[in-house]
Amino acid sequence: MSIRIHDTLTRETQEFVPLEPGKVSMYLCGPTVYDDCHVGHLMGPVVFDTIARWFRARGYAVRLVVNITDIDDKIIHKAQATGQLWNEVSEHYTAQYLQFMRDLGVESITDHPHCTHYVDEMVRFIGELIDAGRAYQAADGVYYRVSLQPGYGKLSGRKLEDTQSGARIEAQAGLENPADFVLWKNAKPGEPAWPSPFGPGRPGWHIECSVMASELMGPVFDIHGGGDDLKFPHHENEIAQSEAHGDAFAKIWMHHGLVQFSGRKIGKSDARMKDPEFSKQFNARYLLDTYGAPAVRFFLVRSPYRRPVDFEPSALDAARTGLVRLYRLLGDLMQDTTALDPAEVLSRPVGAELQALRSEFASSMDEDFNTGEAVAALFRMATLANGQSGTDREQTLRLLRDLGRILGLFQPGDLERVEKAxxxxxxxxxxxxxxxxxxxxxxxxxxxxxxxxxxxxxxxxxxxxxxxxxxxxxxxxxxxxxxxxxxxxxxxxx
RNA sequence: GGCGGCAUAGCCAAGUGGCUAAGGCAAUGGAUUGCAAAUCCAUCAUCCCCGGUUCGAGUCCGGGUGCCGCCUCCA
Known part of the structure; x- marks a missing residue:
């Protein structure tokens, strides 16, 4: 009953062996806080919260770090466009993001480091890379020297030459190699700036994750996660920086599939998103208000995390209908607020049929967190309960609820939140x-x-x-x- | 062009070579109901195409076809 995890780096599913017995350290790339969240932004936190919950159920103490990128070009542009200060923009969207986390029952995040709180550490880190000859100053900032990095591209499976022949990278003046990426951006007049030996400016995007992860968890930690689209260049560059810095960095890389619509990814650059009627249906606030946050969480957890999720209102509605059916079956059990002991839930003596279903649930979760199969086991428990009566039925319903709660489902008040959304x-x-x-x-x-x-x-x-x-x-x-x-x-x- | 992924019932979707291919939604029949809704029971697929490996393949290999992601900011 050990947990097996699919590692993007090795492309294999292997038994998880923690760096420290009984502990798991995870880092998940969090949001850049410059605009409203859409449904895609909710997936990472929900997925990794569910993973963290299962780790805890299996007896691990979990540290889950999710950064907040609160300084970035997009934030500056948004501030300029709206006449706000850059930090007014980031604070507003940070608050909104954290509210979504509460609404969705994402409770496993132990640290929410803000990028701007670690600028000194980033400056030091960049300085060390320069000293080591792994970074250099160009006209508009400090760049990472990709050419000295052995194995660059190992995560995303590409070679430096391929990247170059992609030809869509604009050859930037003053760069040794078009694939070199910025660590420190010099400030232009009127832009927010922090002092540094390389001149006033702000950190580049990739550097913050390398620095904050090592500051909080040390030079090596168990798992780094993020959306599929971050494999390259973001995570590739994190690896490059950290390894050049002498850090072993993440042991395992986990990537979740992206939310799509009609088979295509929903993204900010998607032309369809320019239509307000179109984009509204993916807006996180709209979805949570319309369907209820627990239904959205359930929807995101119904299929395994590595697959892209094809999102559309009818699919969310279908998930919601099934979820409500379980709520109604559970009835008063939904309202019970007694704290739950996962170990007891997983070992409590139960009847043979129920035991078989609990086993399926647990082994599904152990096998790379297959929440899709685990949820199917819950529905089969519902069918089982319907054919039972008395204490058998009670036992089945209690276990159904408690297993669901391990995944963050069936919280008190959820029925109201979904039915009266x-x-x-x-x-x-x-x-x-x-x-x-x-x-x-x-x-x-x-x-x-x-x-x-x-x-x-x-x-x-x-x-x-x-x-x-x-x-x-x-x-x-x-x-x-x-x-x-x-x-x-x-x-x-x- | 390079790298990677996916193709399973009307729709969504699990599936770790081997008992009757999970589960959800929808649909149909029945129970229940003032009539409905909700609820419960039942029914509903041989897995994109071709070839191969194997005693045995949705599951492995090769070749097609189609779709998607990344290669630029992106969860």
């Missing part, structure tokens, strides 16, 4: 819904079926699904229903 912020609509439901209840009592059904139809049109049950009537918000729900419900009450 978007309603909380609209108190007028929420009030109207209650009024219409009350009127309908009265009509049903009077056996005025025509009136009751008309009210129900109005609710449906307004995007509210009515759920009659033995213990009264519940309702849920149907995601993605457009129109004027307030107007519809007002008219219905007349």
């Amino acid at each position: 978007g309603l909380a912020e609209d108190s007028e609509l929420a009030g109207l819904v209650e009024s219409v439901l009350g009127a309908r209840a009265q009509a049903r009592q009077d056996k005025n079926w025509a009136r009751a059904d008309a009210l129900r139809d109005a609710l449906t049109e307004a995007g509210i699904a009515v759920l009659d049950g033995a213990s009264g009537t519940q309702f849920e918000r149907i995601p993605g229903v457009e129109g004027d729900p307030v107007g519809i419900l007002r008219r219905a009450l007349e």
Whole structure:
């Protein structure tokens, strides 16, 4: 029952052996805080939070460092475009990002180093690279000398010559090699700057990860993660810098697939994203408000992390429907806030059928964190529970919930957050819904079926699904229903 | 052009050479319901094409075809 991990560097899945017994140190490339998050930005944190949770369930103490890039060309451009100070931009989007982390239940991140808090360390690191002959000053900054790096390109599987023949790298004046990359950018007039022996300026993008990772975790650590698109050049360059600095750096590299739409990656440079109607459907805030954060988390965890996730509203909706089914099955168990002991959950004595499913769950997670298979095991537990009664059923449901909780699912309040997504912020609509439901209840009592059904139809049109049950009537918000729900419900009450 | 990945039911999607190819959504039939919805039960694929290895391949190898990512900022 050891954990196996796919390493991008060796392209093999191998048993994980920690540097220090019982401990895991991980570094994940975090956001550059210059704009609203889209769904793609949520994937890394959710994936690595889930991985960290499984490590903890297997008894490891986890350190997970996720940087915040709070100085960068894009931040400066955004500030210039909006008339803000650069740090007003970065602080605003940092706060937004951290709120997303809380909403999504990402709780494994132990350190959120800000790039600007480590400038001195970066300056020292760059100075050491210059002293070692591995970096040089050019007209507009300090550059890393790629030509002296043996094995440059080993992560992304490319050779220096290939990179050059790519020909899309503009030959920059003063560079020894077109693949050399900037470590320190000299400040232009009006740009934010930090003092350094190489002149006032700011750190380049790649250097921050090398420096902050080693500052917080030392010259070698267990796992470095990030999105597939960061393999080259970002991670390749991190390796180059750190190795040139004499650091062993990450033992294992893990890369998650990218979120796509209609088979194509969603990115800032995607022409489609210029259409506000198009981009809105990937906006993180919009998605969390419309579908509920737990549904978004569940969606991202349903398939294994290395595959690209094809995202579209109907797929998220399908995931949400299945998730709600589990919520309803769990019922009151969802609200239990008792702290969970993963070791106990994984070893607690249970019936044979349930034990088999728990085994599948655990071995799926052990095998490179295959959350897709693990989730399938949860659904099979649901089917099992439906055929049981009494203490057997109770045992199955408890285990289903607890295993889900190890992955960050089934938190207290999640059902509300998913079923009522978007309603909380609209108190007028929420009030109207209650009024219409009350009127309908009265009509049903009077056996005025025509009136009751008309009210129900109005609710449906307004995007509210009515759920009659033995213990009264519940309702849920149907995601993605457009129109004027307030107007519809007002008219219905007349 | 270079490097890498993927092709499994209407849709999404697991699958570590070998019992009946996970799971979700949708659909259909049934139970339930004032009627619905929700819920429960049941049904629903031989895995892009060709060739090969093997007692046995969705799973390995070779060749096609198609799609995608990276090579420029990018989670």
